[in-house]
Amino acid sequence: MTIANAQAAQRAAQPPLGQPVLEHVWAALAGVPDPEIPVISIVELGIVRGVAWDADRLVVKVTPTYSGCPATEMINTLIREALAAIGVADVAVVNQLSPAWSTDWIAPEARTRLKGYGIAPPHVIAGRVDVAGISPLRRAHVVVPCPRCESTNTQLLSQFGSTACKAQYRCGDCLEPFDYFKPH
Amino acid sequence: MNSDVQLFDYLQRLGDTDVVLAQRLGEWVGHGPVIEEDIALTNVGLDLLGQGRMWLSYAGEVEARFRDQGRSEDQLAFLRDGGAYRNLLLAEMPNGDFAATMARQFYFDQFHLLLLRALTRSADPRVAEIAAKGAKEVSYHAERSMDWVIRLGDGTEESHGRMQQALDDLWTYTGEMFAADLVELALADACIGADPRALRDPWQASVAAVIDEATLALPTGEWMQGGNGRGGKQGIHTEHLGHLLTEMQHLQRAYPGAQW
Numbered sequence: 045m046t047i048a049n050a051q052a053a054q055r056a057a058q059p060p061l062g063q064p065v066l067e068h069v070w071a072a073l074a075g076v077p078d079p080e081i082p083v084i085s086i087v088e089l090g091i092v093r094g095v096a097w098d099a100d101r102l103v104v105k106v107t108p109t110y111s112g113c114p115a116t117e118m119i120n121t122l123i124r125e126a127l128a129a130i131g132v133a134d135v136a137v138v139n140q141l142s143p144a145w146s147t148d149w150i151a152p153e154a155r156t157r158l159k160g161y162g163i164a165p166p167h168v169i170a171g172r173v174d175v176a177g178i179s180p181l182r183r184a185h186v187v188v189p190c191p192r193c194e195s196t197n198t199q200l201l202s203q204f205g206s207t208a209c210k211a212q213y214r215c216g217d218c219l220e221p222f223d224y225f226k227p228h
Numbered sequence: 229m230n231s232d233v234q235l236f237d238y239l240q241r242l243g244d245t246d247v248v249l250a251q252r253l254g255e256w257v258g259h260g261p262v263i264e265e266d267i268a269l270t271n272v273g274l275d276l277l278g279q280g281r282m283w284l285s286y287a288g289e290v291e292a293r294f295r296d297q298g299r300s301e302d303q304l305a306f307l308r309d310g311g312a313y314r315n316l317l318l319a320e321m322p323n324g325d326f327a328a329t330m331a332r333q334f335y336f337d338q339f340h341l342l343l344l345r346a347l348t349r350s351a352d353p354r355v356a357e358i359a360a361k362g363a364k365e366v367s368y369h370a371e372r373s374m375d376w377v378i379r380l381g382d383g384t385e386e387s388h389g390r391m392q393q394a395l396d397d398l399w400t401y402t403g404e405m406f407a408a409d410l411v412e413l414a415l416a417d418a419c420i421g422a423d424p425r426a427l428r429d430p431w432q433a434s435v436a437a438v439i440d441e442a443t444l445a446l447p448t449g450e451w452m453q454g455g456n457g458r459g460g461k462q463g464i465h466t467e468h469l470g471h472l473l474t475e476m477q478h479l480q481r482a483y484p485g486a487q488w
Contacts, residue, residue: 111361112278141282142357144364203372204268208275208365212264228364 056096064130069095069102072126079118080207083154083161086119090149093140102132105140109228110208147209147228158225159191163210166225188224190215231418232293234411235352237314238421239290240304241461243283244315247305248469249336250277251476252323261326268372272333275365280305282358306480310469317453317460318401320469324394327387330376331394334438337370339405339431346422355420374438381442388443395439396447403452404459406431412461 059065064072073095074087086092086106093105104123108116120137127135147166150158155165167186187196190213197216203226205212210223253273260266284301292298299307318336323329344366347359380391406428408416415421439446458464479486 108278108361110275110278110365111282112274112276114274141361142353144357144361202264202268203368204264204271206267208271226368 056098059097060100063097063100063102063132066095066097068130069127069132072130073104073123076119076122076126079115079122081158081161081163083157084150085154086123088151088154090147090151091119091145098136101134101136102127103136103138105138107140107143107145109145113208115207145228147225150225162191162222164188164191164213164222164224166227169227186227188213190218190220191222192220193218230294231414232290234414235420236287236290236294237411238415239283239287239355241314241316243280243287243301243304244313245319245336245460246276246280246283248313248315248472249319249332250274250280251472252319252321252332253329255323256329265326269329272369272372275362275369279358279362279365282361286354286358302480306477310465310473311463313460313465313469313473314463315460315465315469316401317404317466318398320460320466320472321398321401322468324397325390327380327390328394328397330373330380331391331398333369333373334377335398335402335435336405337366337373338434338438339402339427341366341370342427342430343422343424346427349419350421351419377438377444378442381439381444391442392444395444399447399449400451400453403455404461407452407455407457407459407461409457409461 057066070087073092074085076086078084078086078089081089089109091107091109093107094103095105096103104127106116106119106123116139123137124135146169148169150166158165167188188198188200189196190198193215195215195217198213199216201212201214201221203211205223209226209228211226212221213224214221250273253269253276256266256269256273258266260269281301284304288298288300288304290298316336318332321328321332341363344359344363348356348363350356350359377391377395380387382388383391406424408424412421412424416423436446453466454460454462454464460469
């Protein structure tokens, strides 16, 4: 890190008079639930990419899960509300596309909570070869255990579930349908 | 031609194809053959709409570099007439039956995935990041439409016949995807866009493999709609686009500037 970069980082971490330190900002954001999957927070989901002070303004970088995710605008509103509650009025929510969000960023404890909520957590992608649908013709077959009864006798019903980020499965043993958080 | 003018044109092609196909898929709401498919069709549409917004937002920013003011994504989507739209003809084809919708999706998804992957290497970082985001979503689209072609082709006599008919009917609209004009060649030279001609062979190979597995026959017609540089990418459309835009743009035309 150059001296100029180090100075910039210091400034970005330095709250203006009477404003909370970044640790408190992160704590406030950790209290914001995902609107569609309320058992995990937006921080655990991995979509808050950074917070920094720019003079009197707090800049929050957020990345979308899916391009068309209708929850994005709701999430921005919830962020502003949570920050207003700790006294931060001047907030810029910046949309950051790159690097593209990955389900690998979902925190381990959040995966456990997803399962408890009835959603099979996503498989980890890192290190896996290309998941493309082109060649070979099909994605490597993954076994998605039922989040309710742990059975591996499950079947894909549709690549698209109640939200863009989930697929629909059915358990062949307990016969319950369930959502699978698609690796992305 | 100024390179920003060409980039503006190119970004509209990318965005308009997404938006028009998203609108078509949205027409399926409440009409899907089963609820899972109703949801899936519109989920794919939603992804495309999200990607289309990103392309058109960027297009408006690029437009501002050579005009006094660039238009917003909404102004571009809702206030341009058909002749200003730059989408592929394939995207504006009517939904037809479920086989026709899936054949259209299959031809497009296989192309779209190749295109976006090529664009992730764009020298324009904004193009590269939108493409990288989109490619992840489109890999699911491609898998799903491919599965349906196989399932319907290798299904009953009725589903086999309908899928073959749909593939045959839409085949003539596939050539436009790979026909390069001056805009695309200039942007490919500048390493900003992708040369569509280079996508043809890999597309043909994967499409042929799927069609073969589906026990269907690959269409063989050589004459292509819009393949001579006078197609949707140049603003020359079929009669279907005007009807689609009439519905899509109705609210902004009837109540200009309406917001909620």
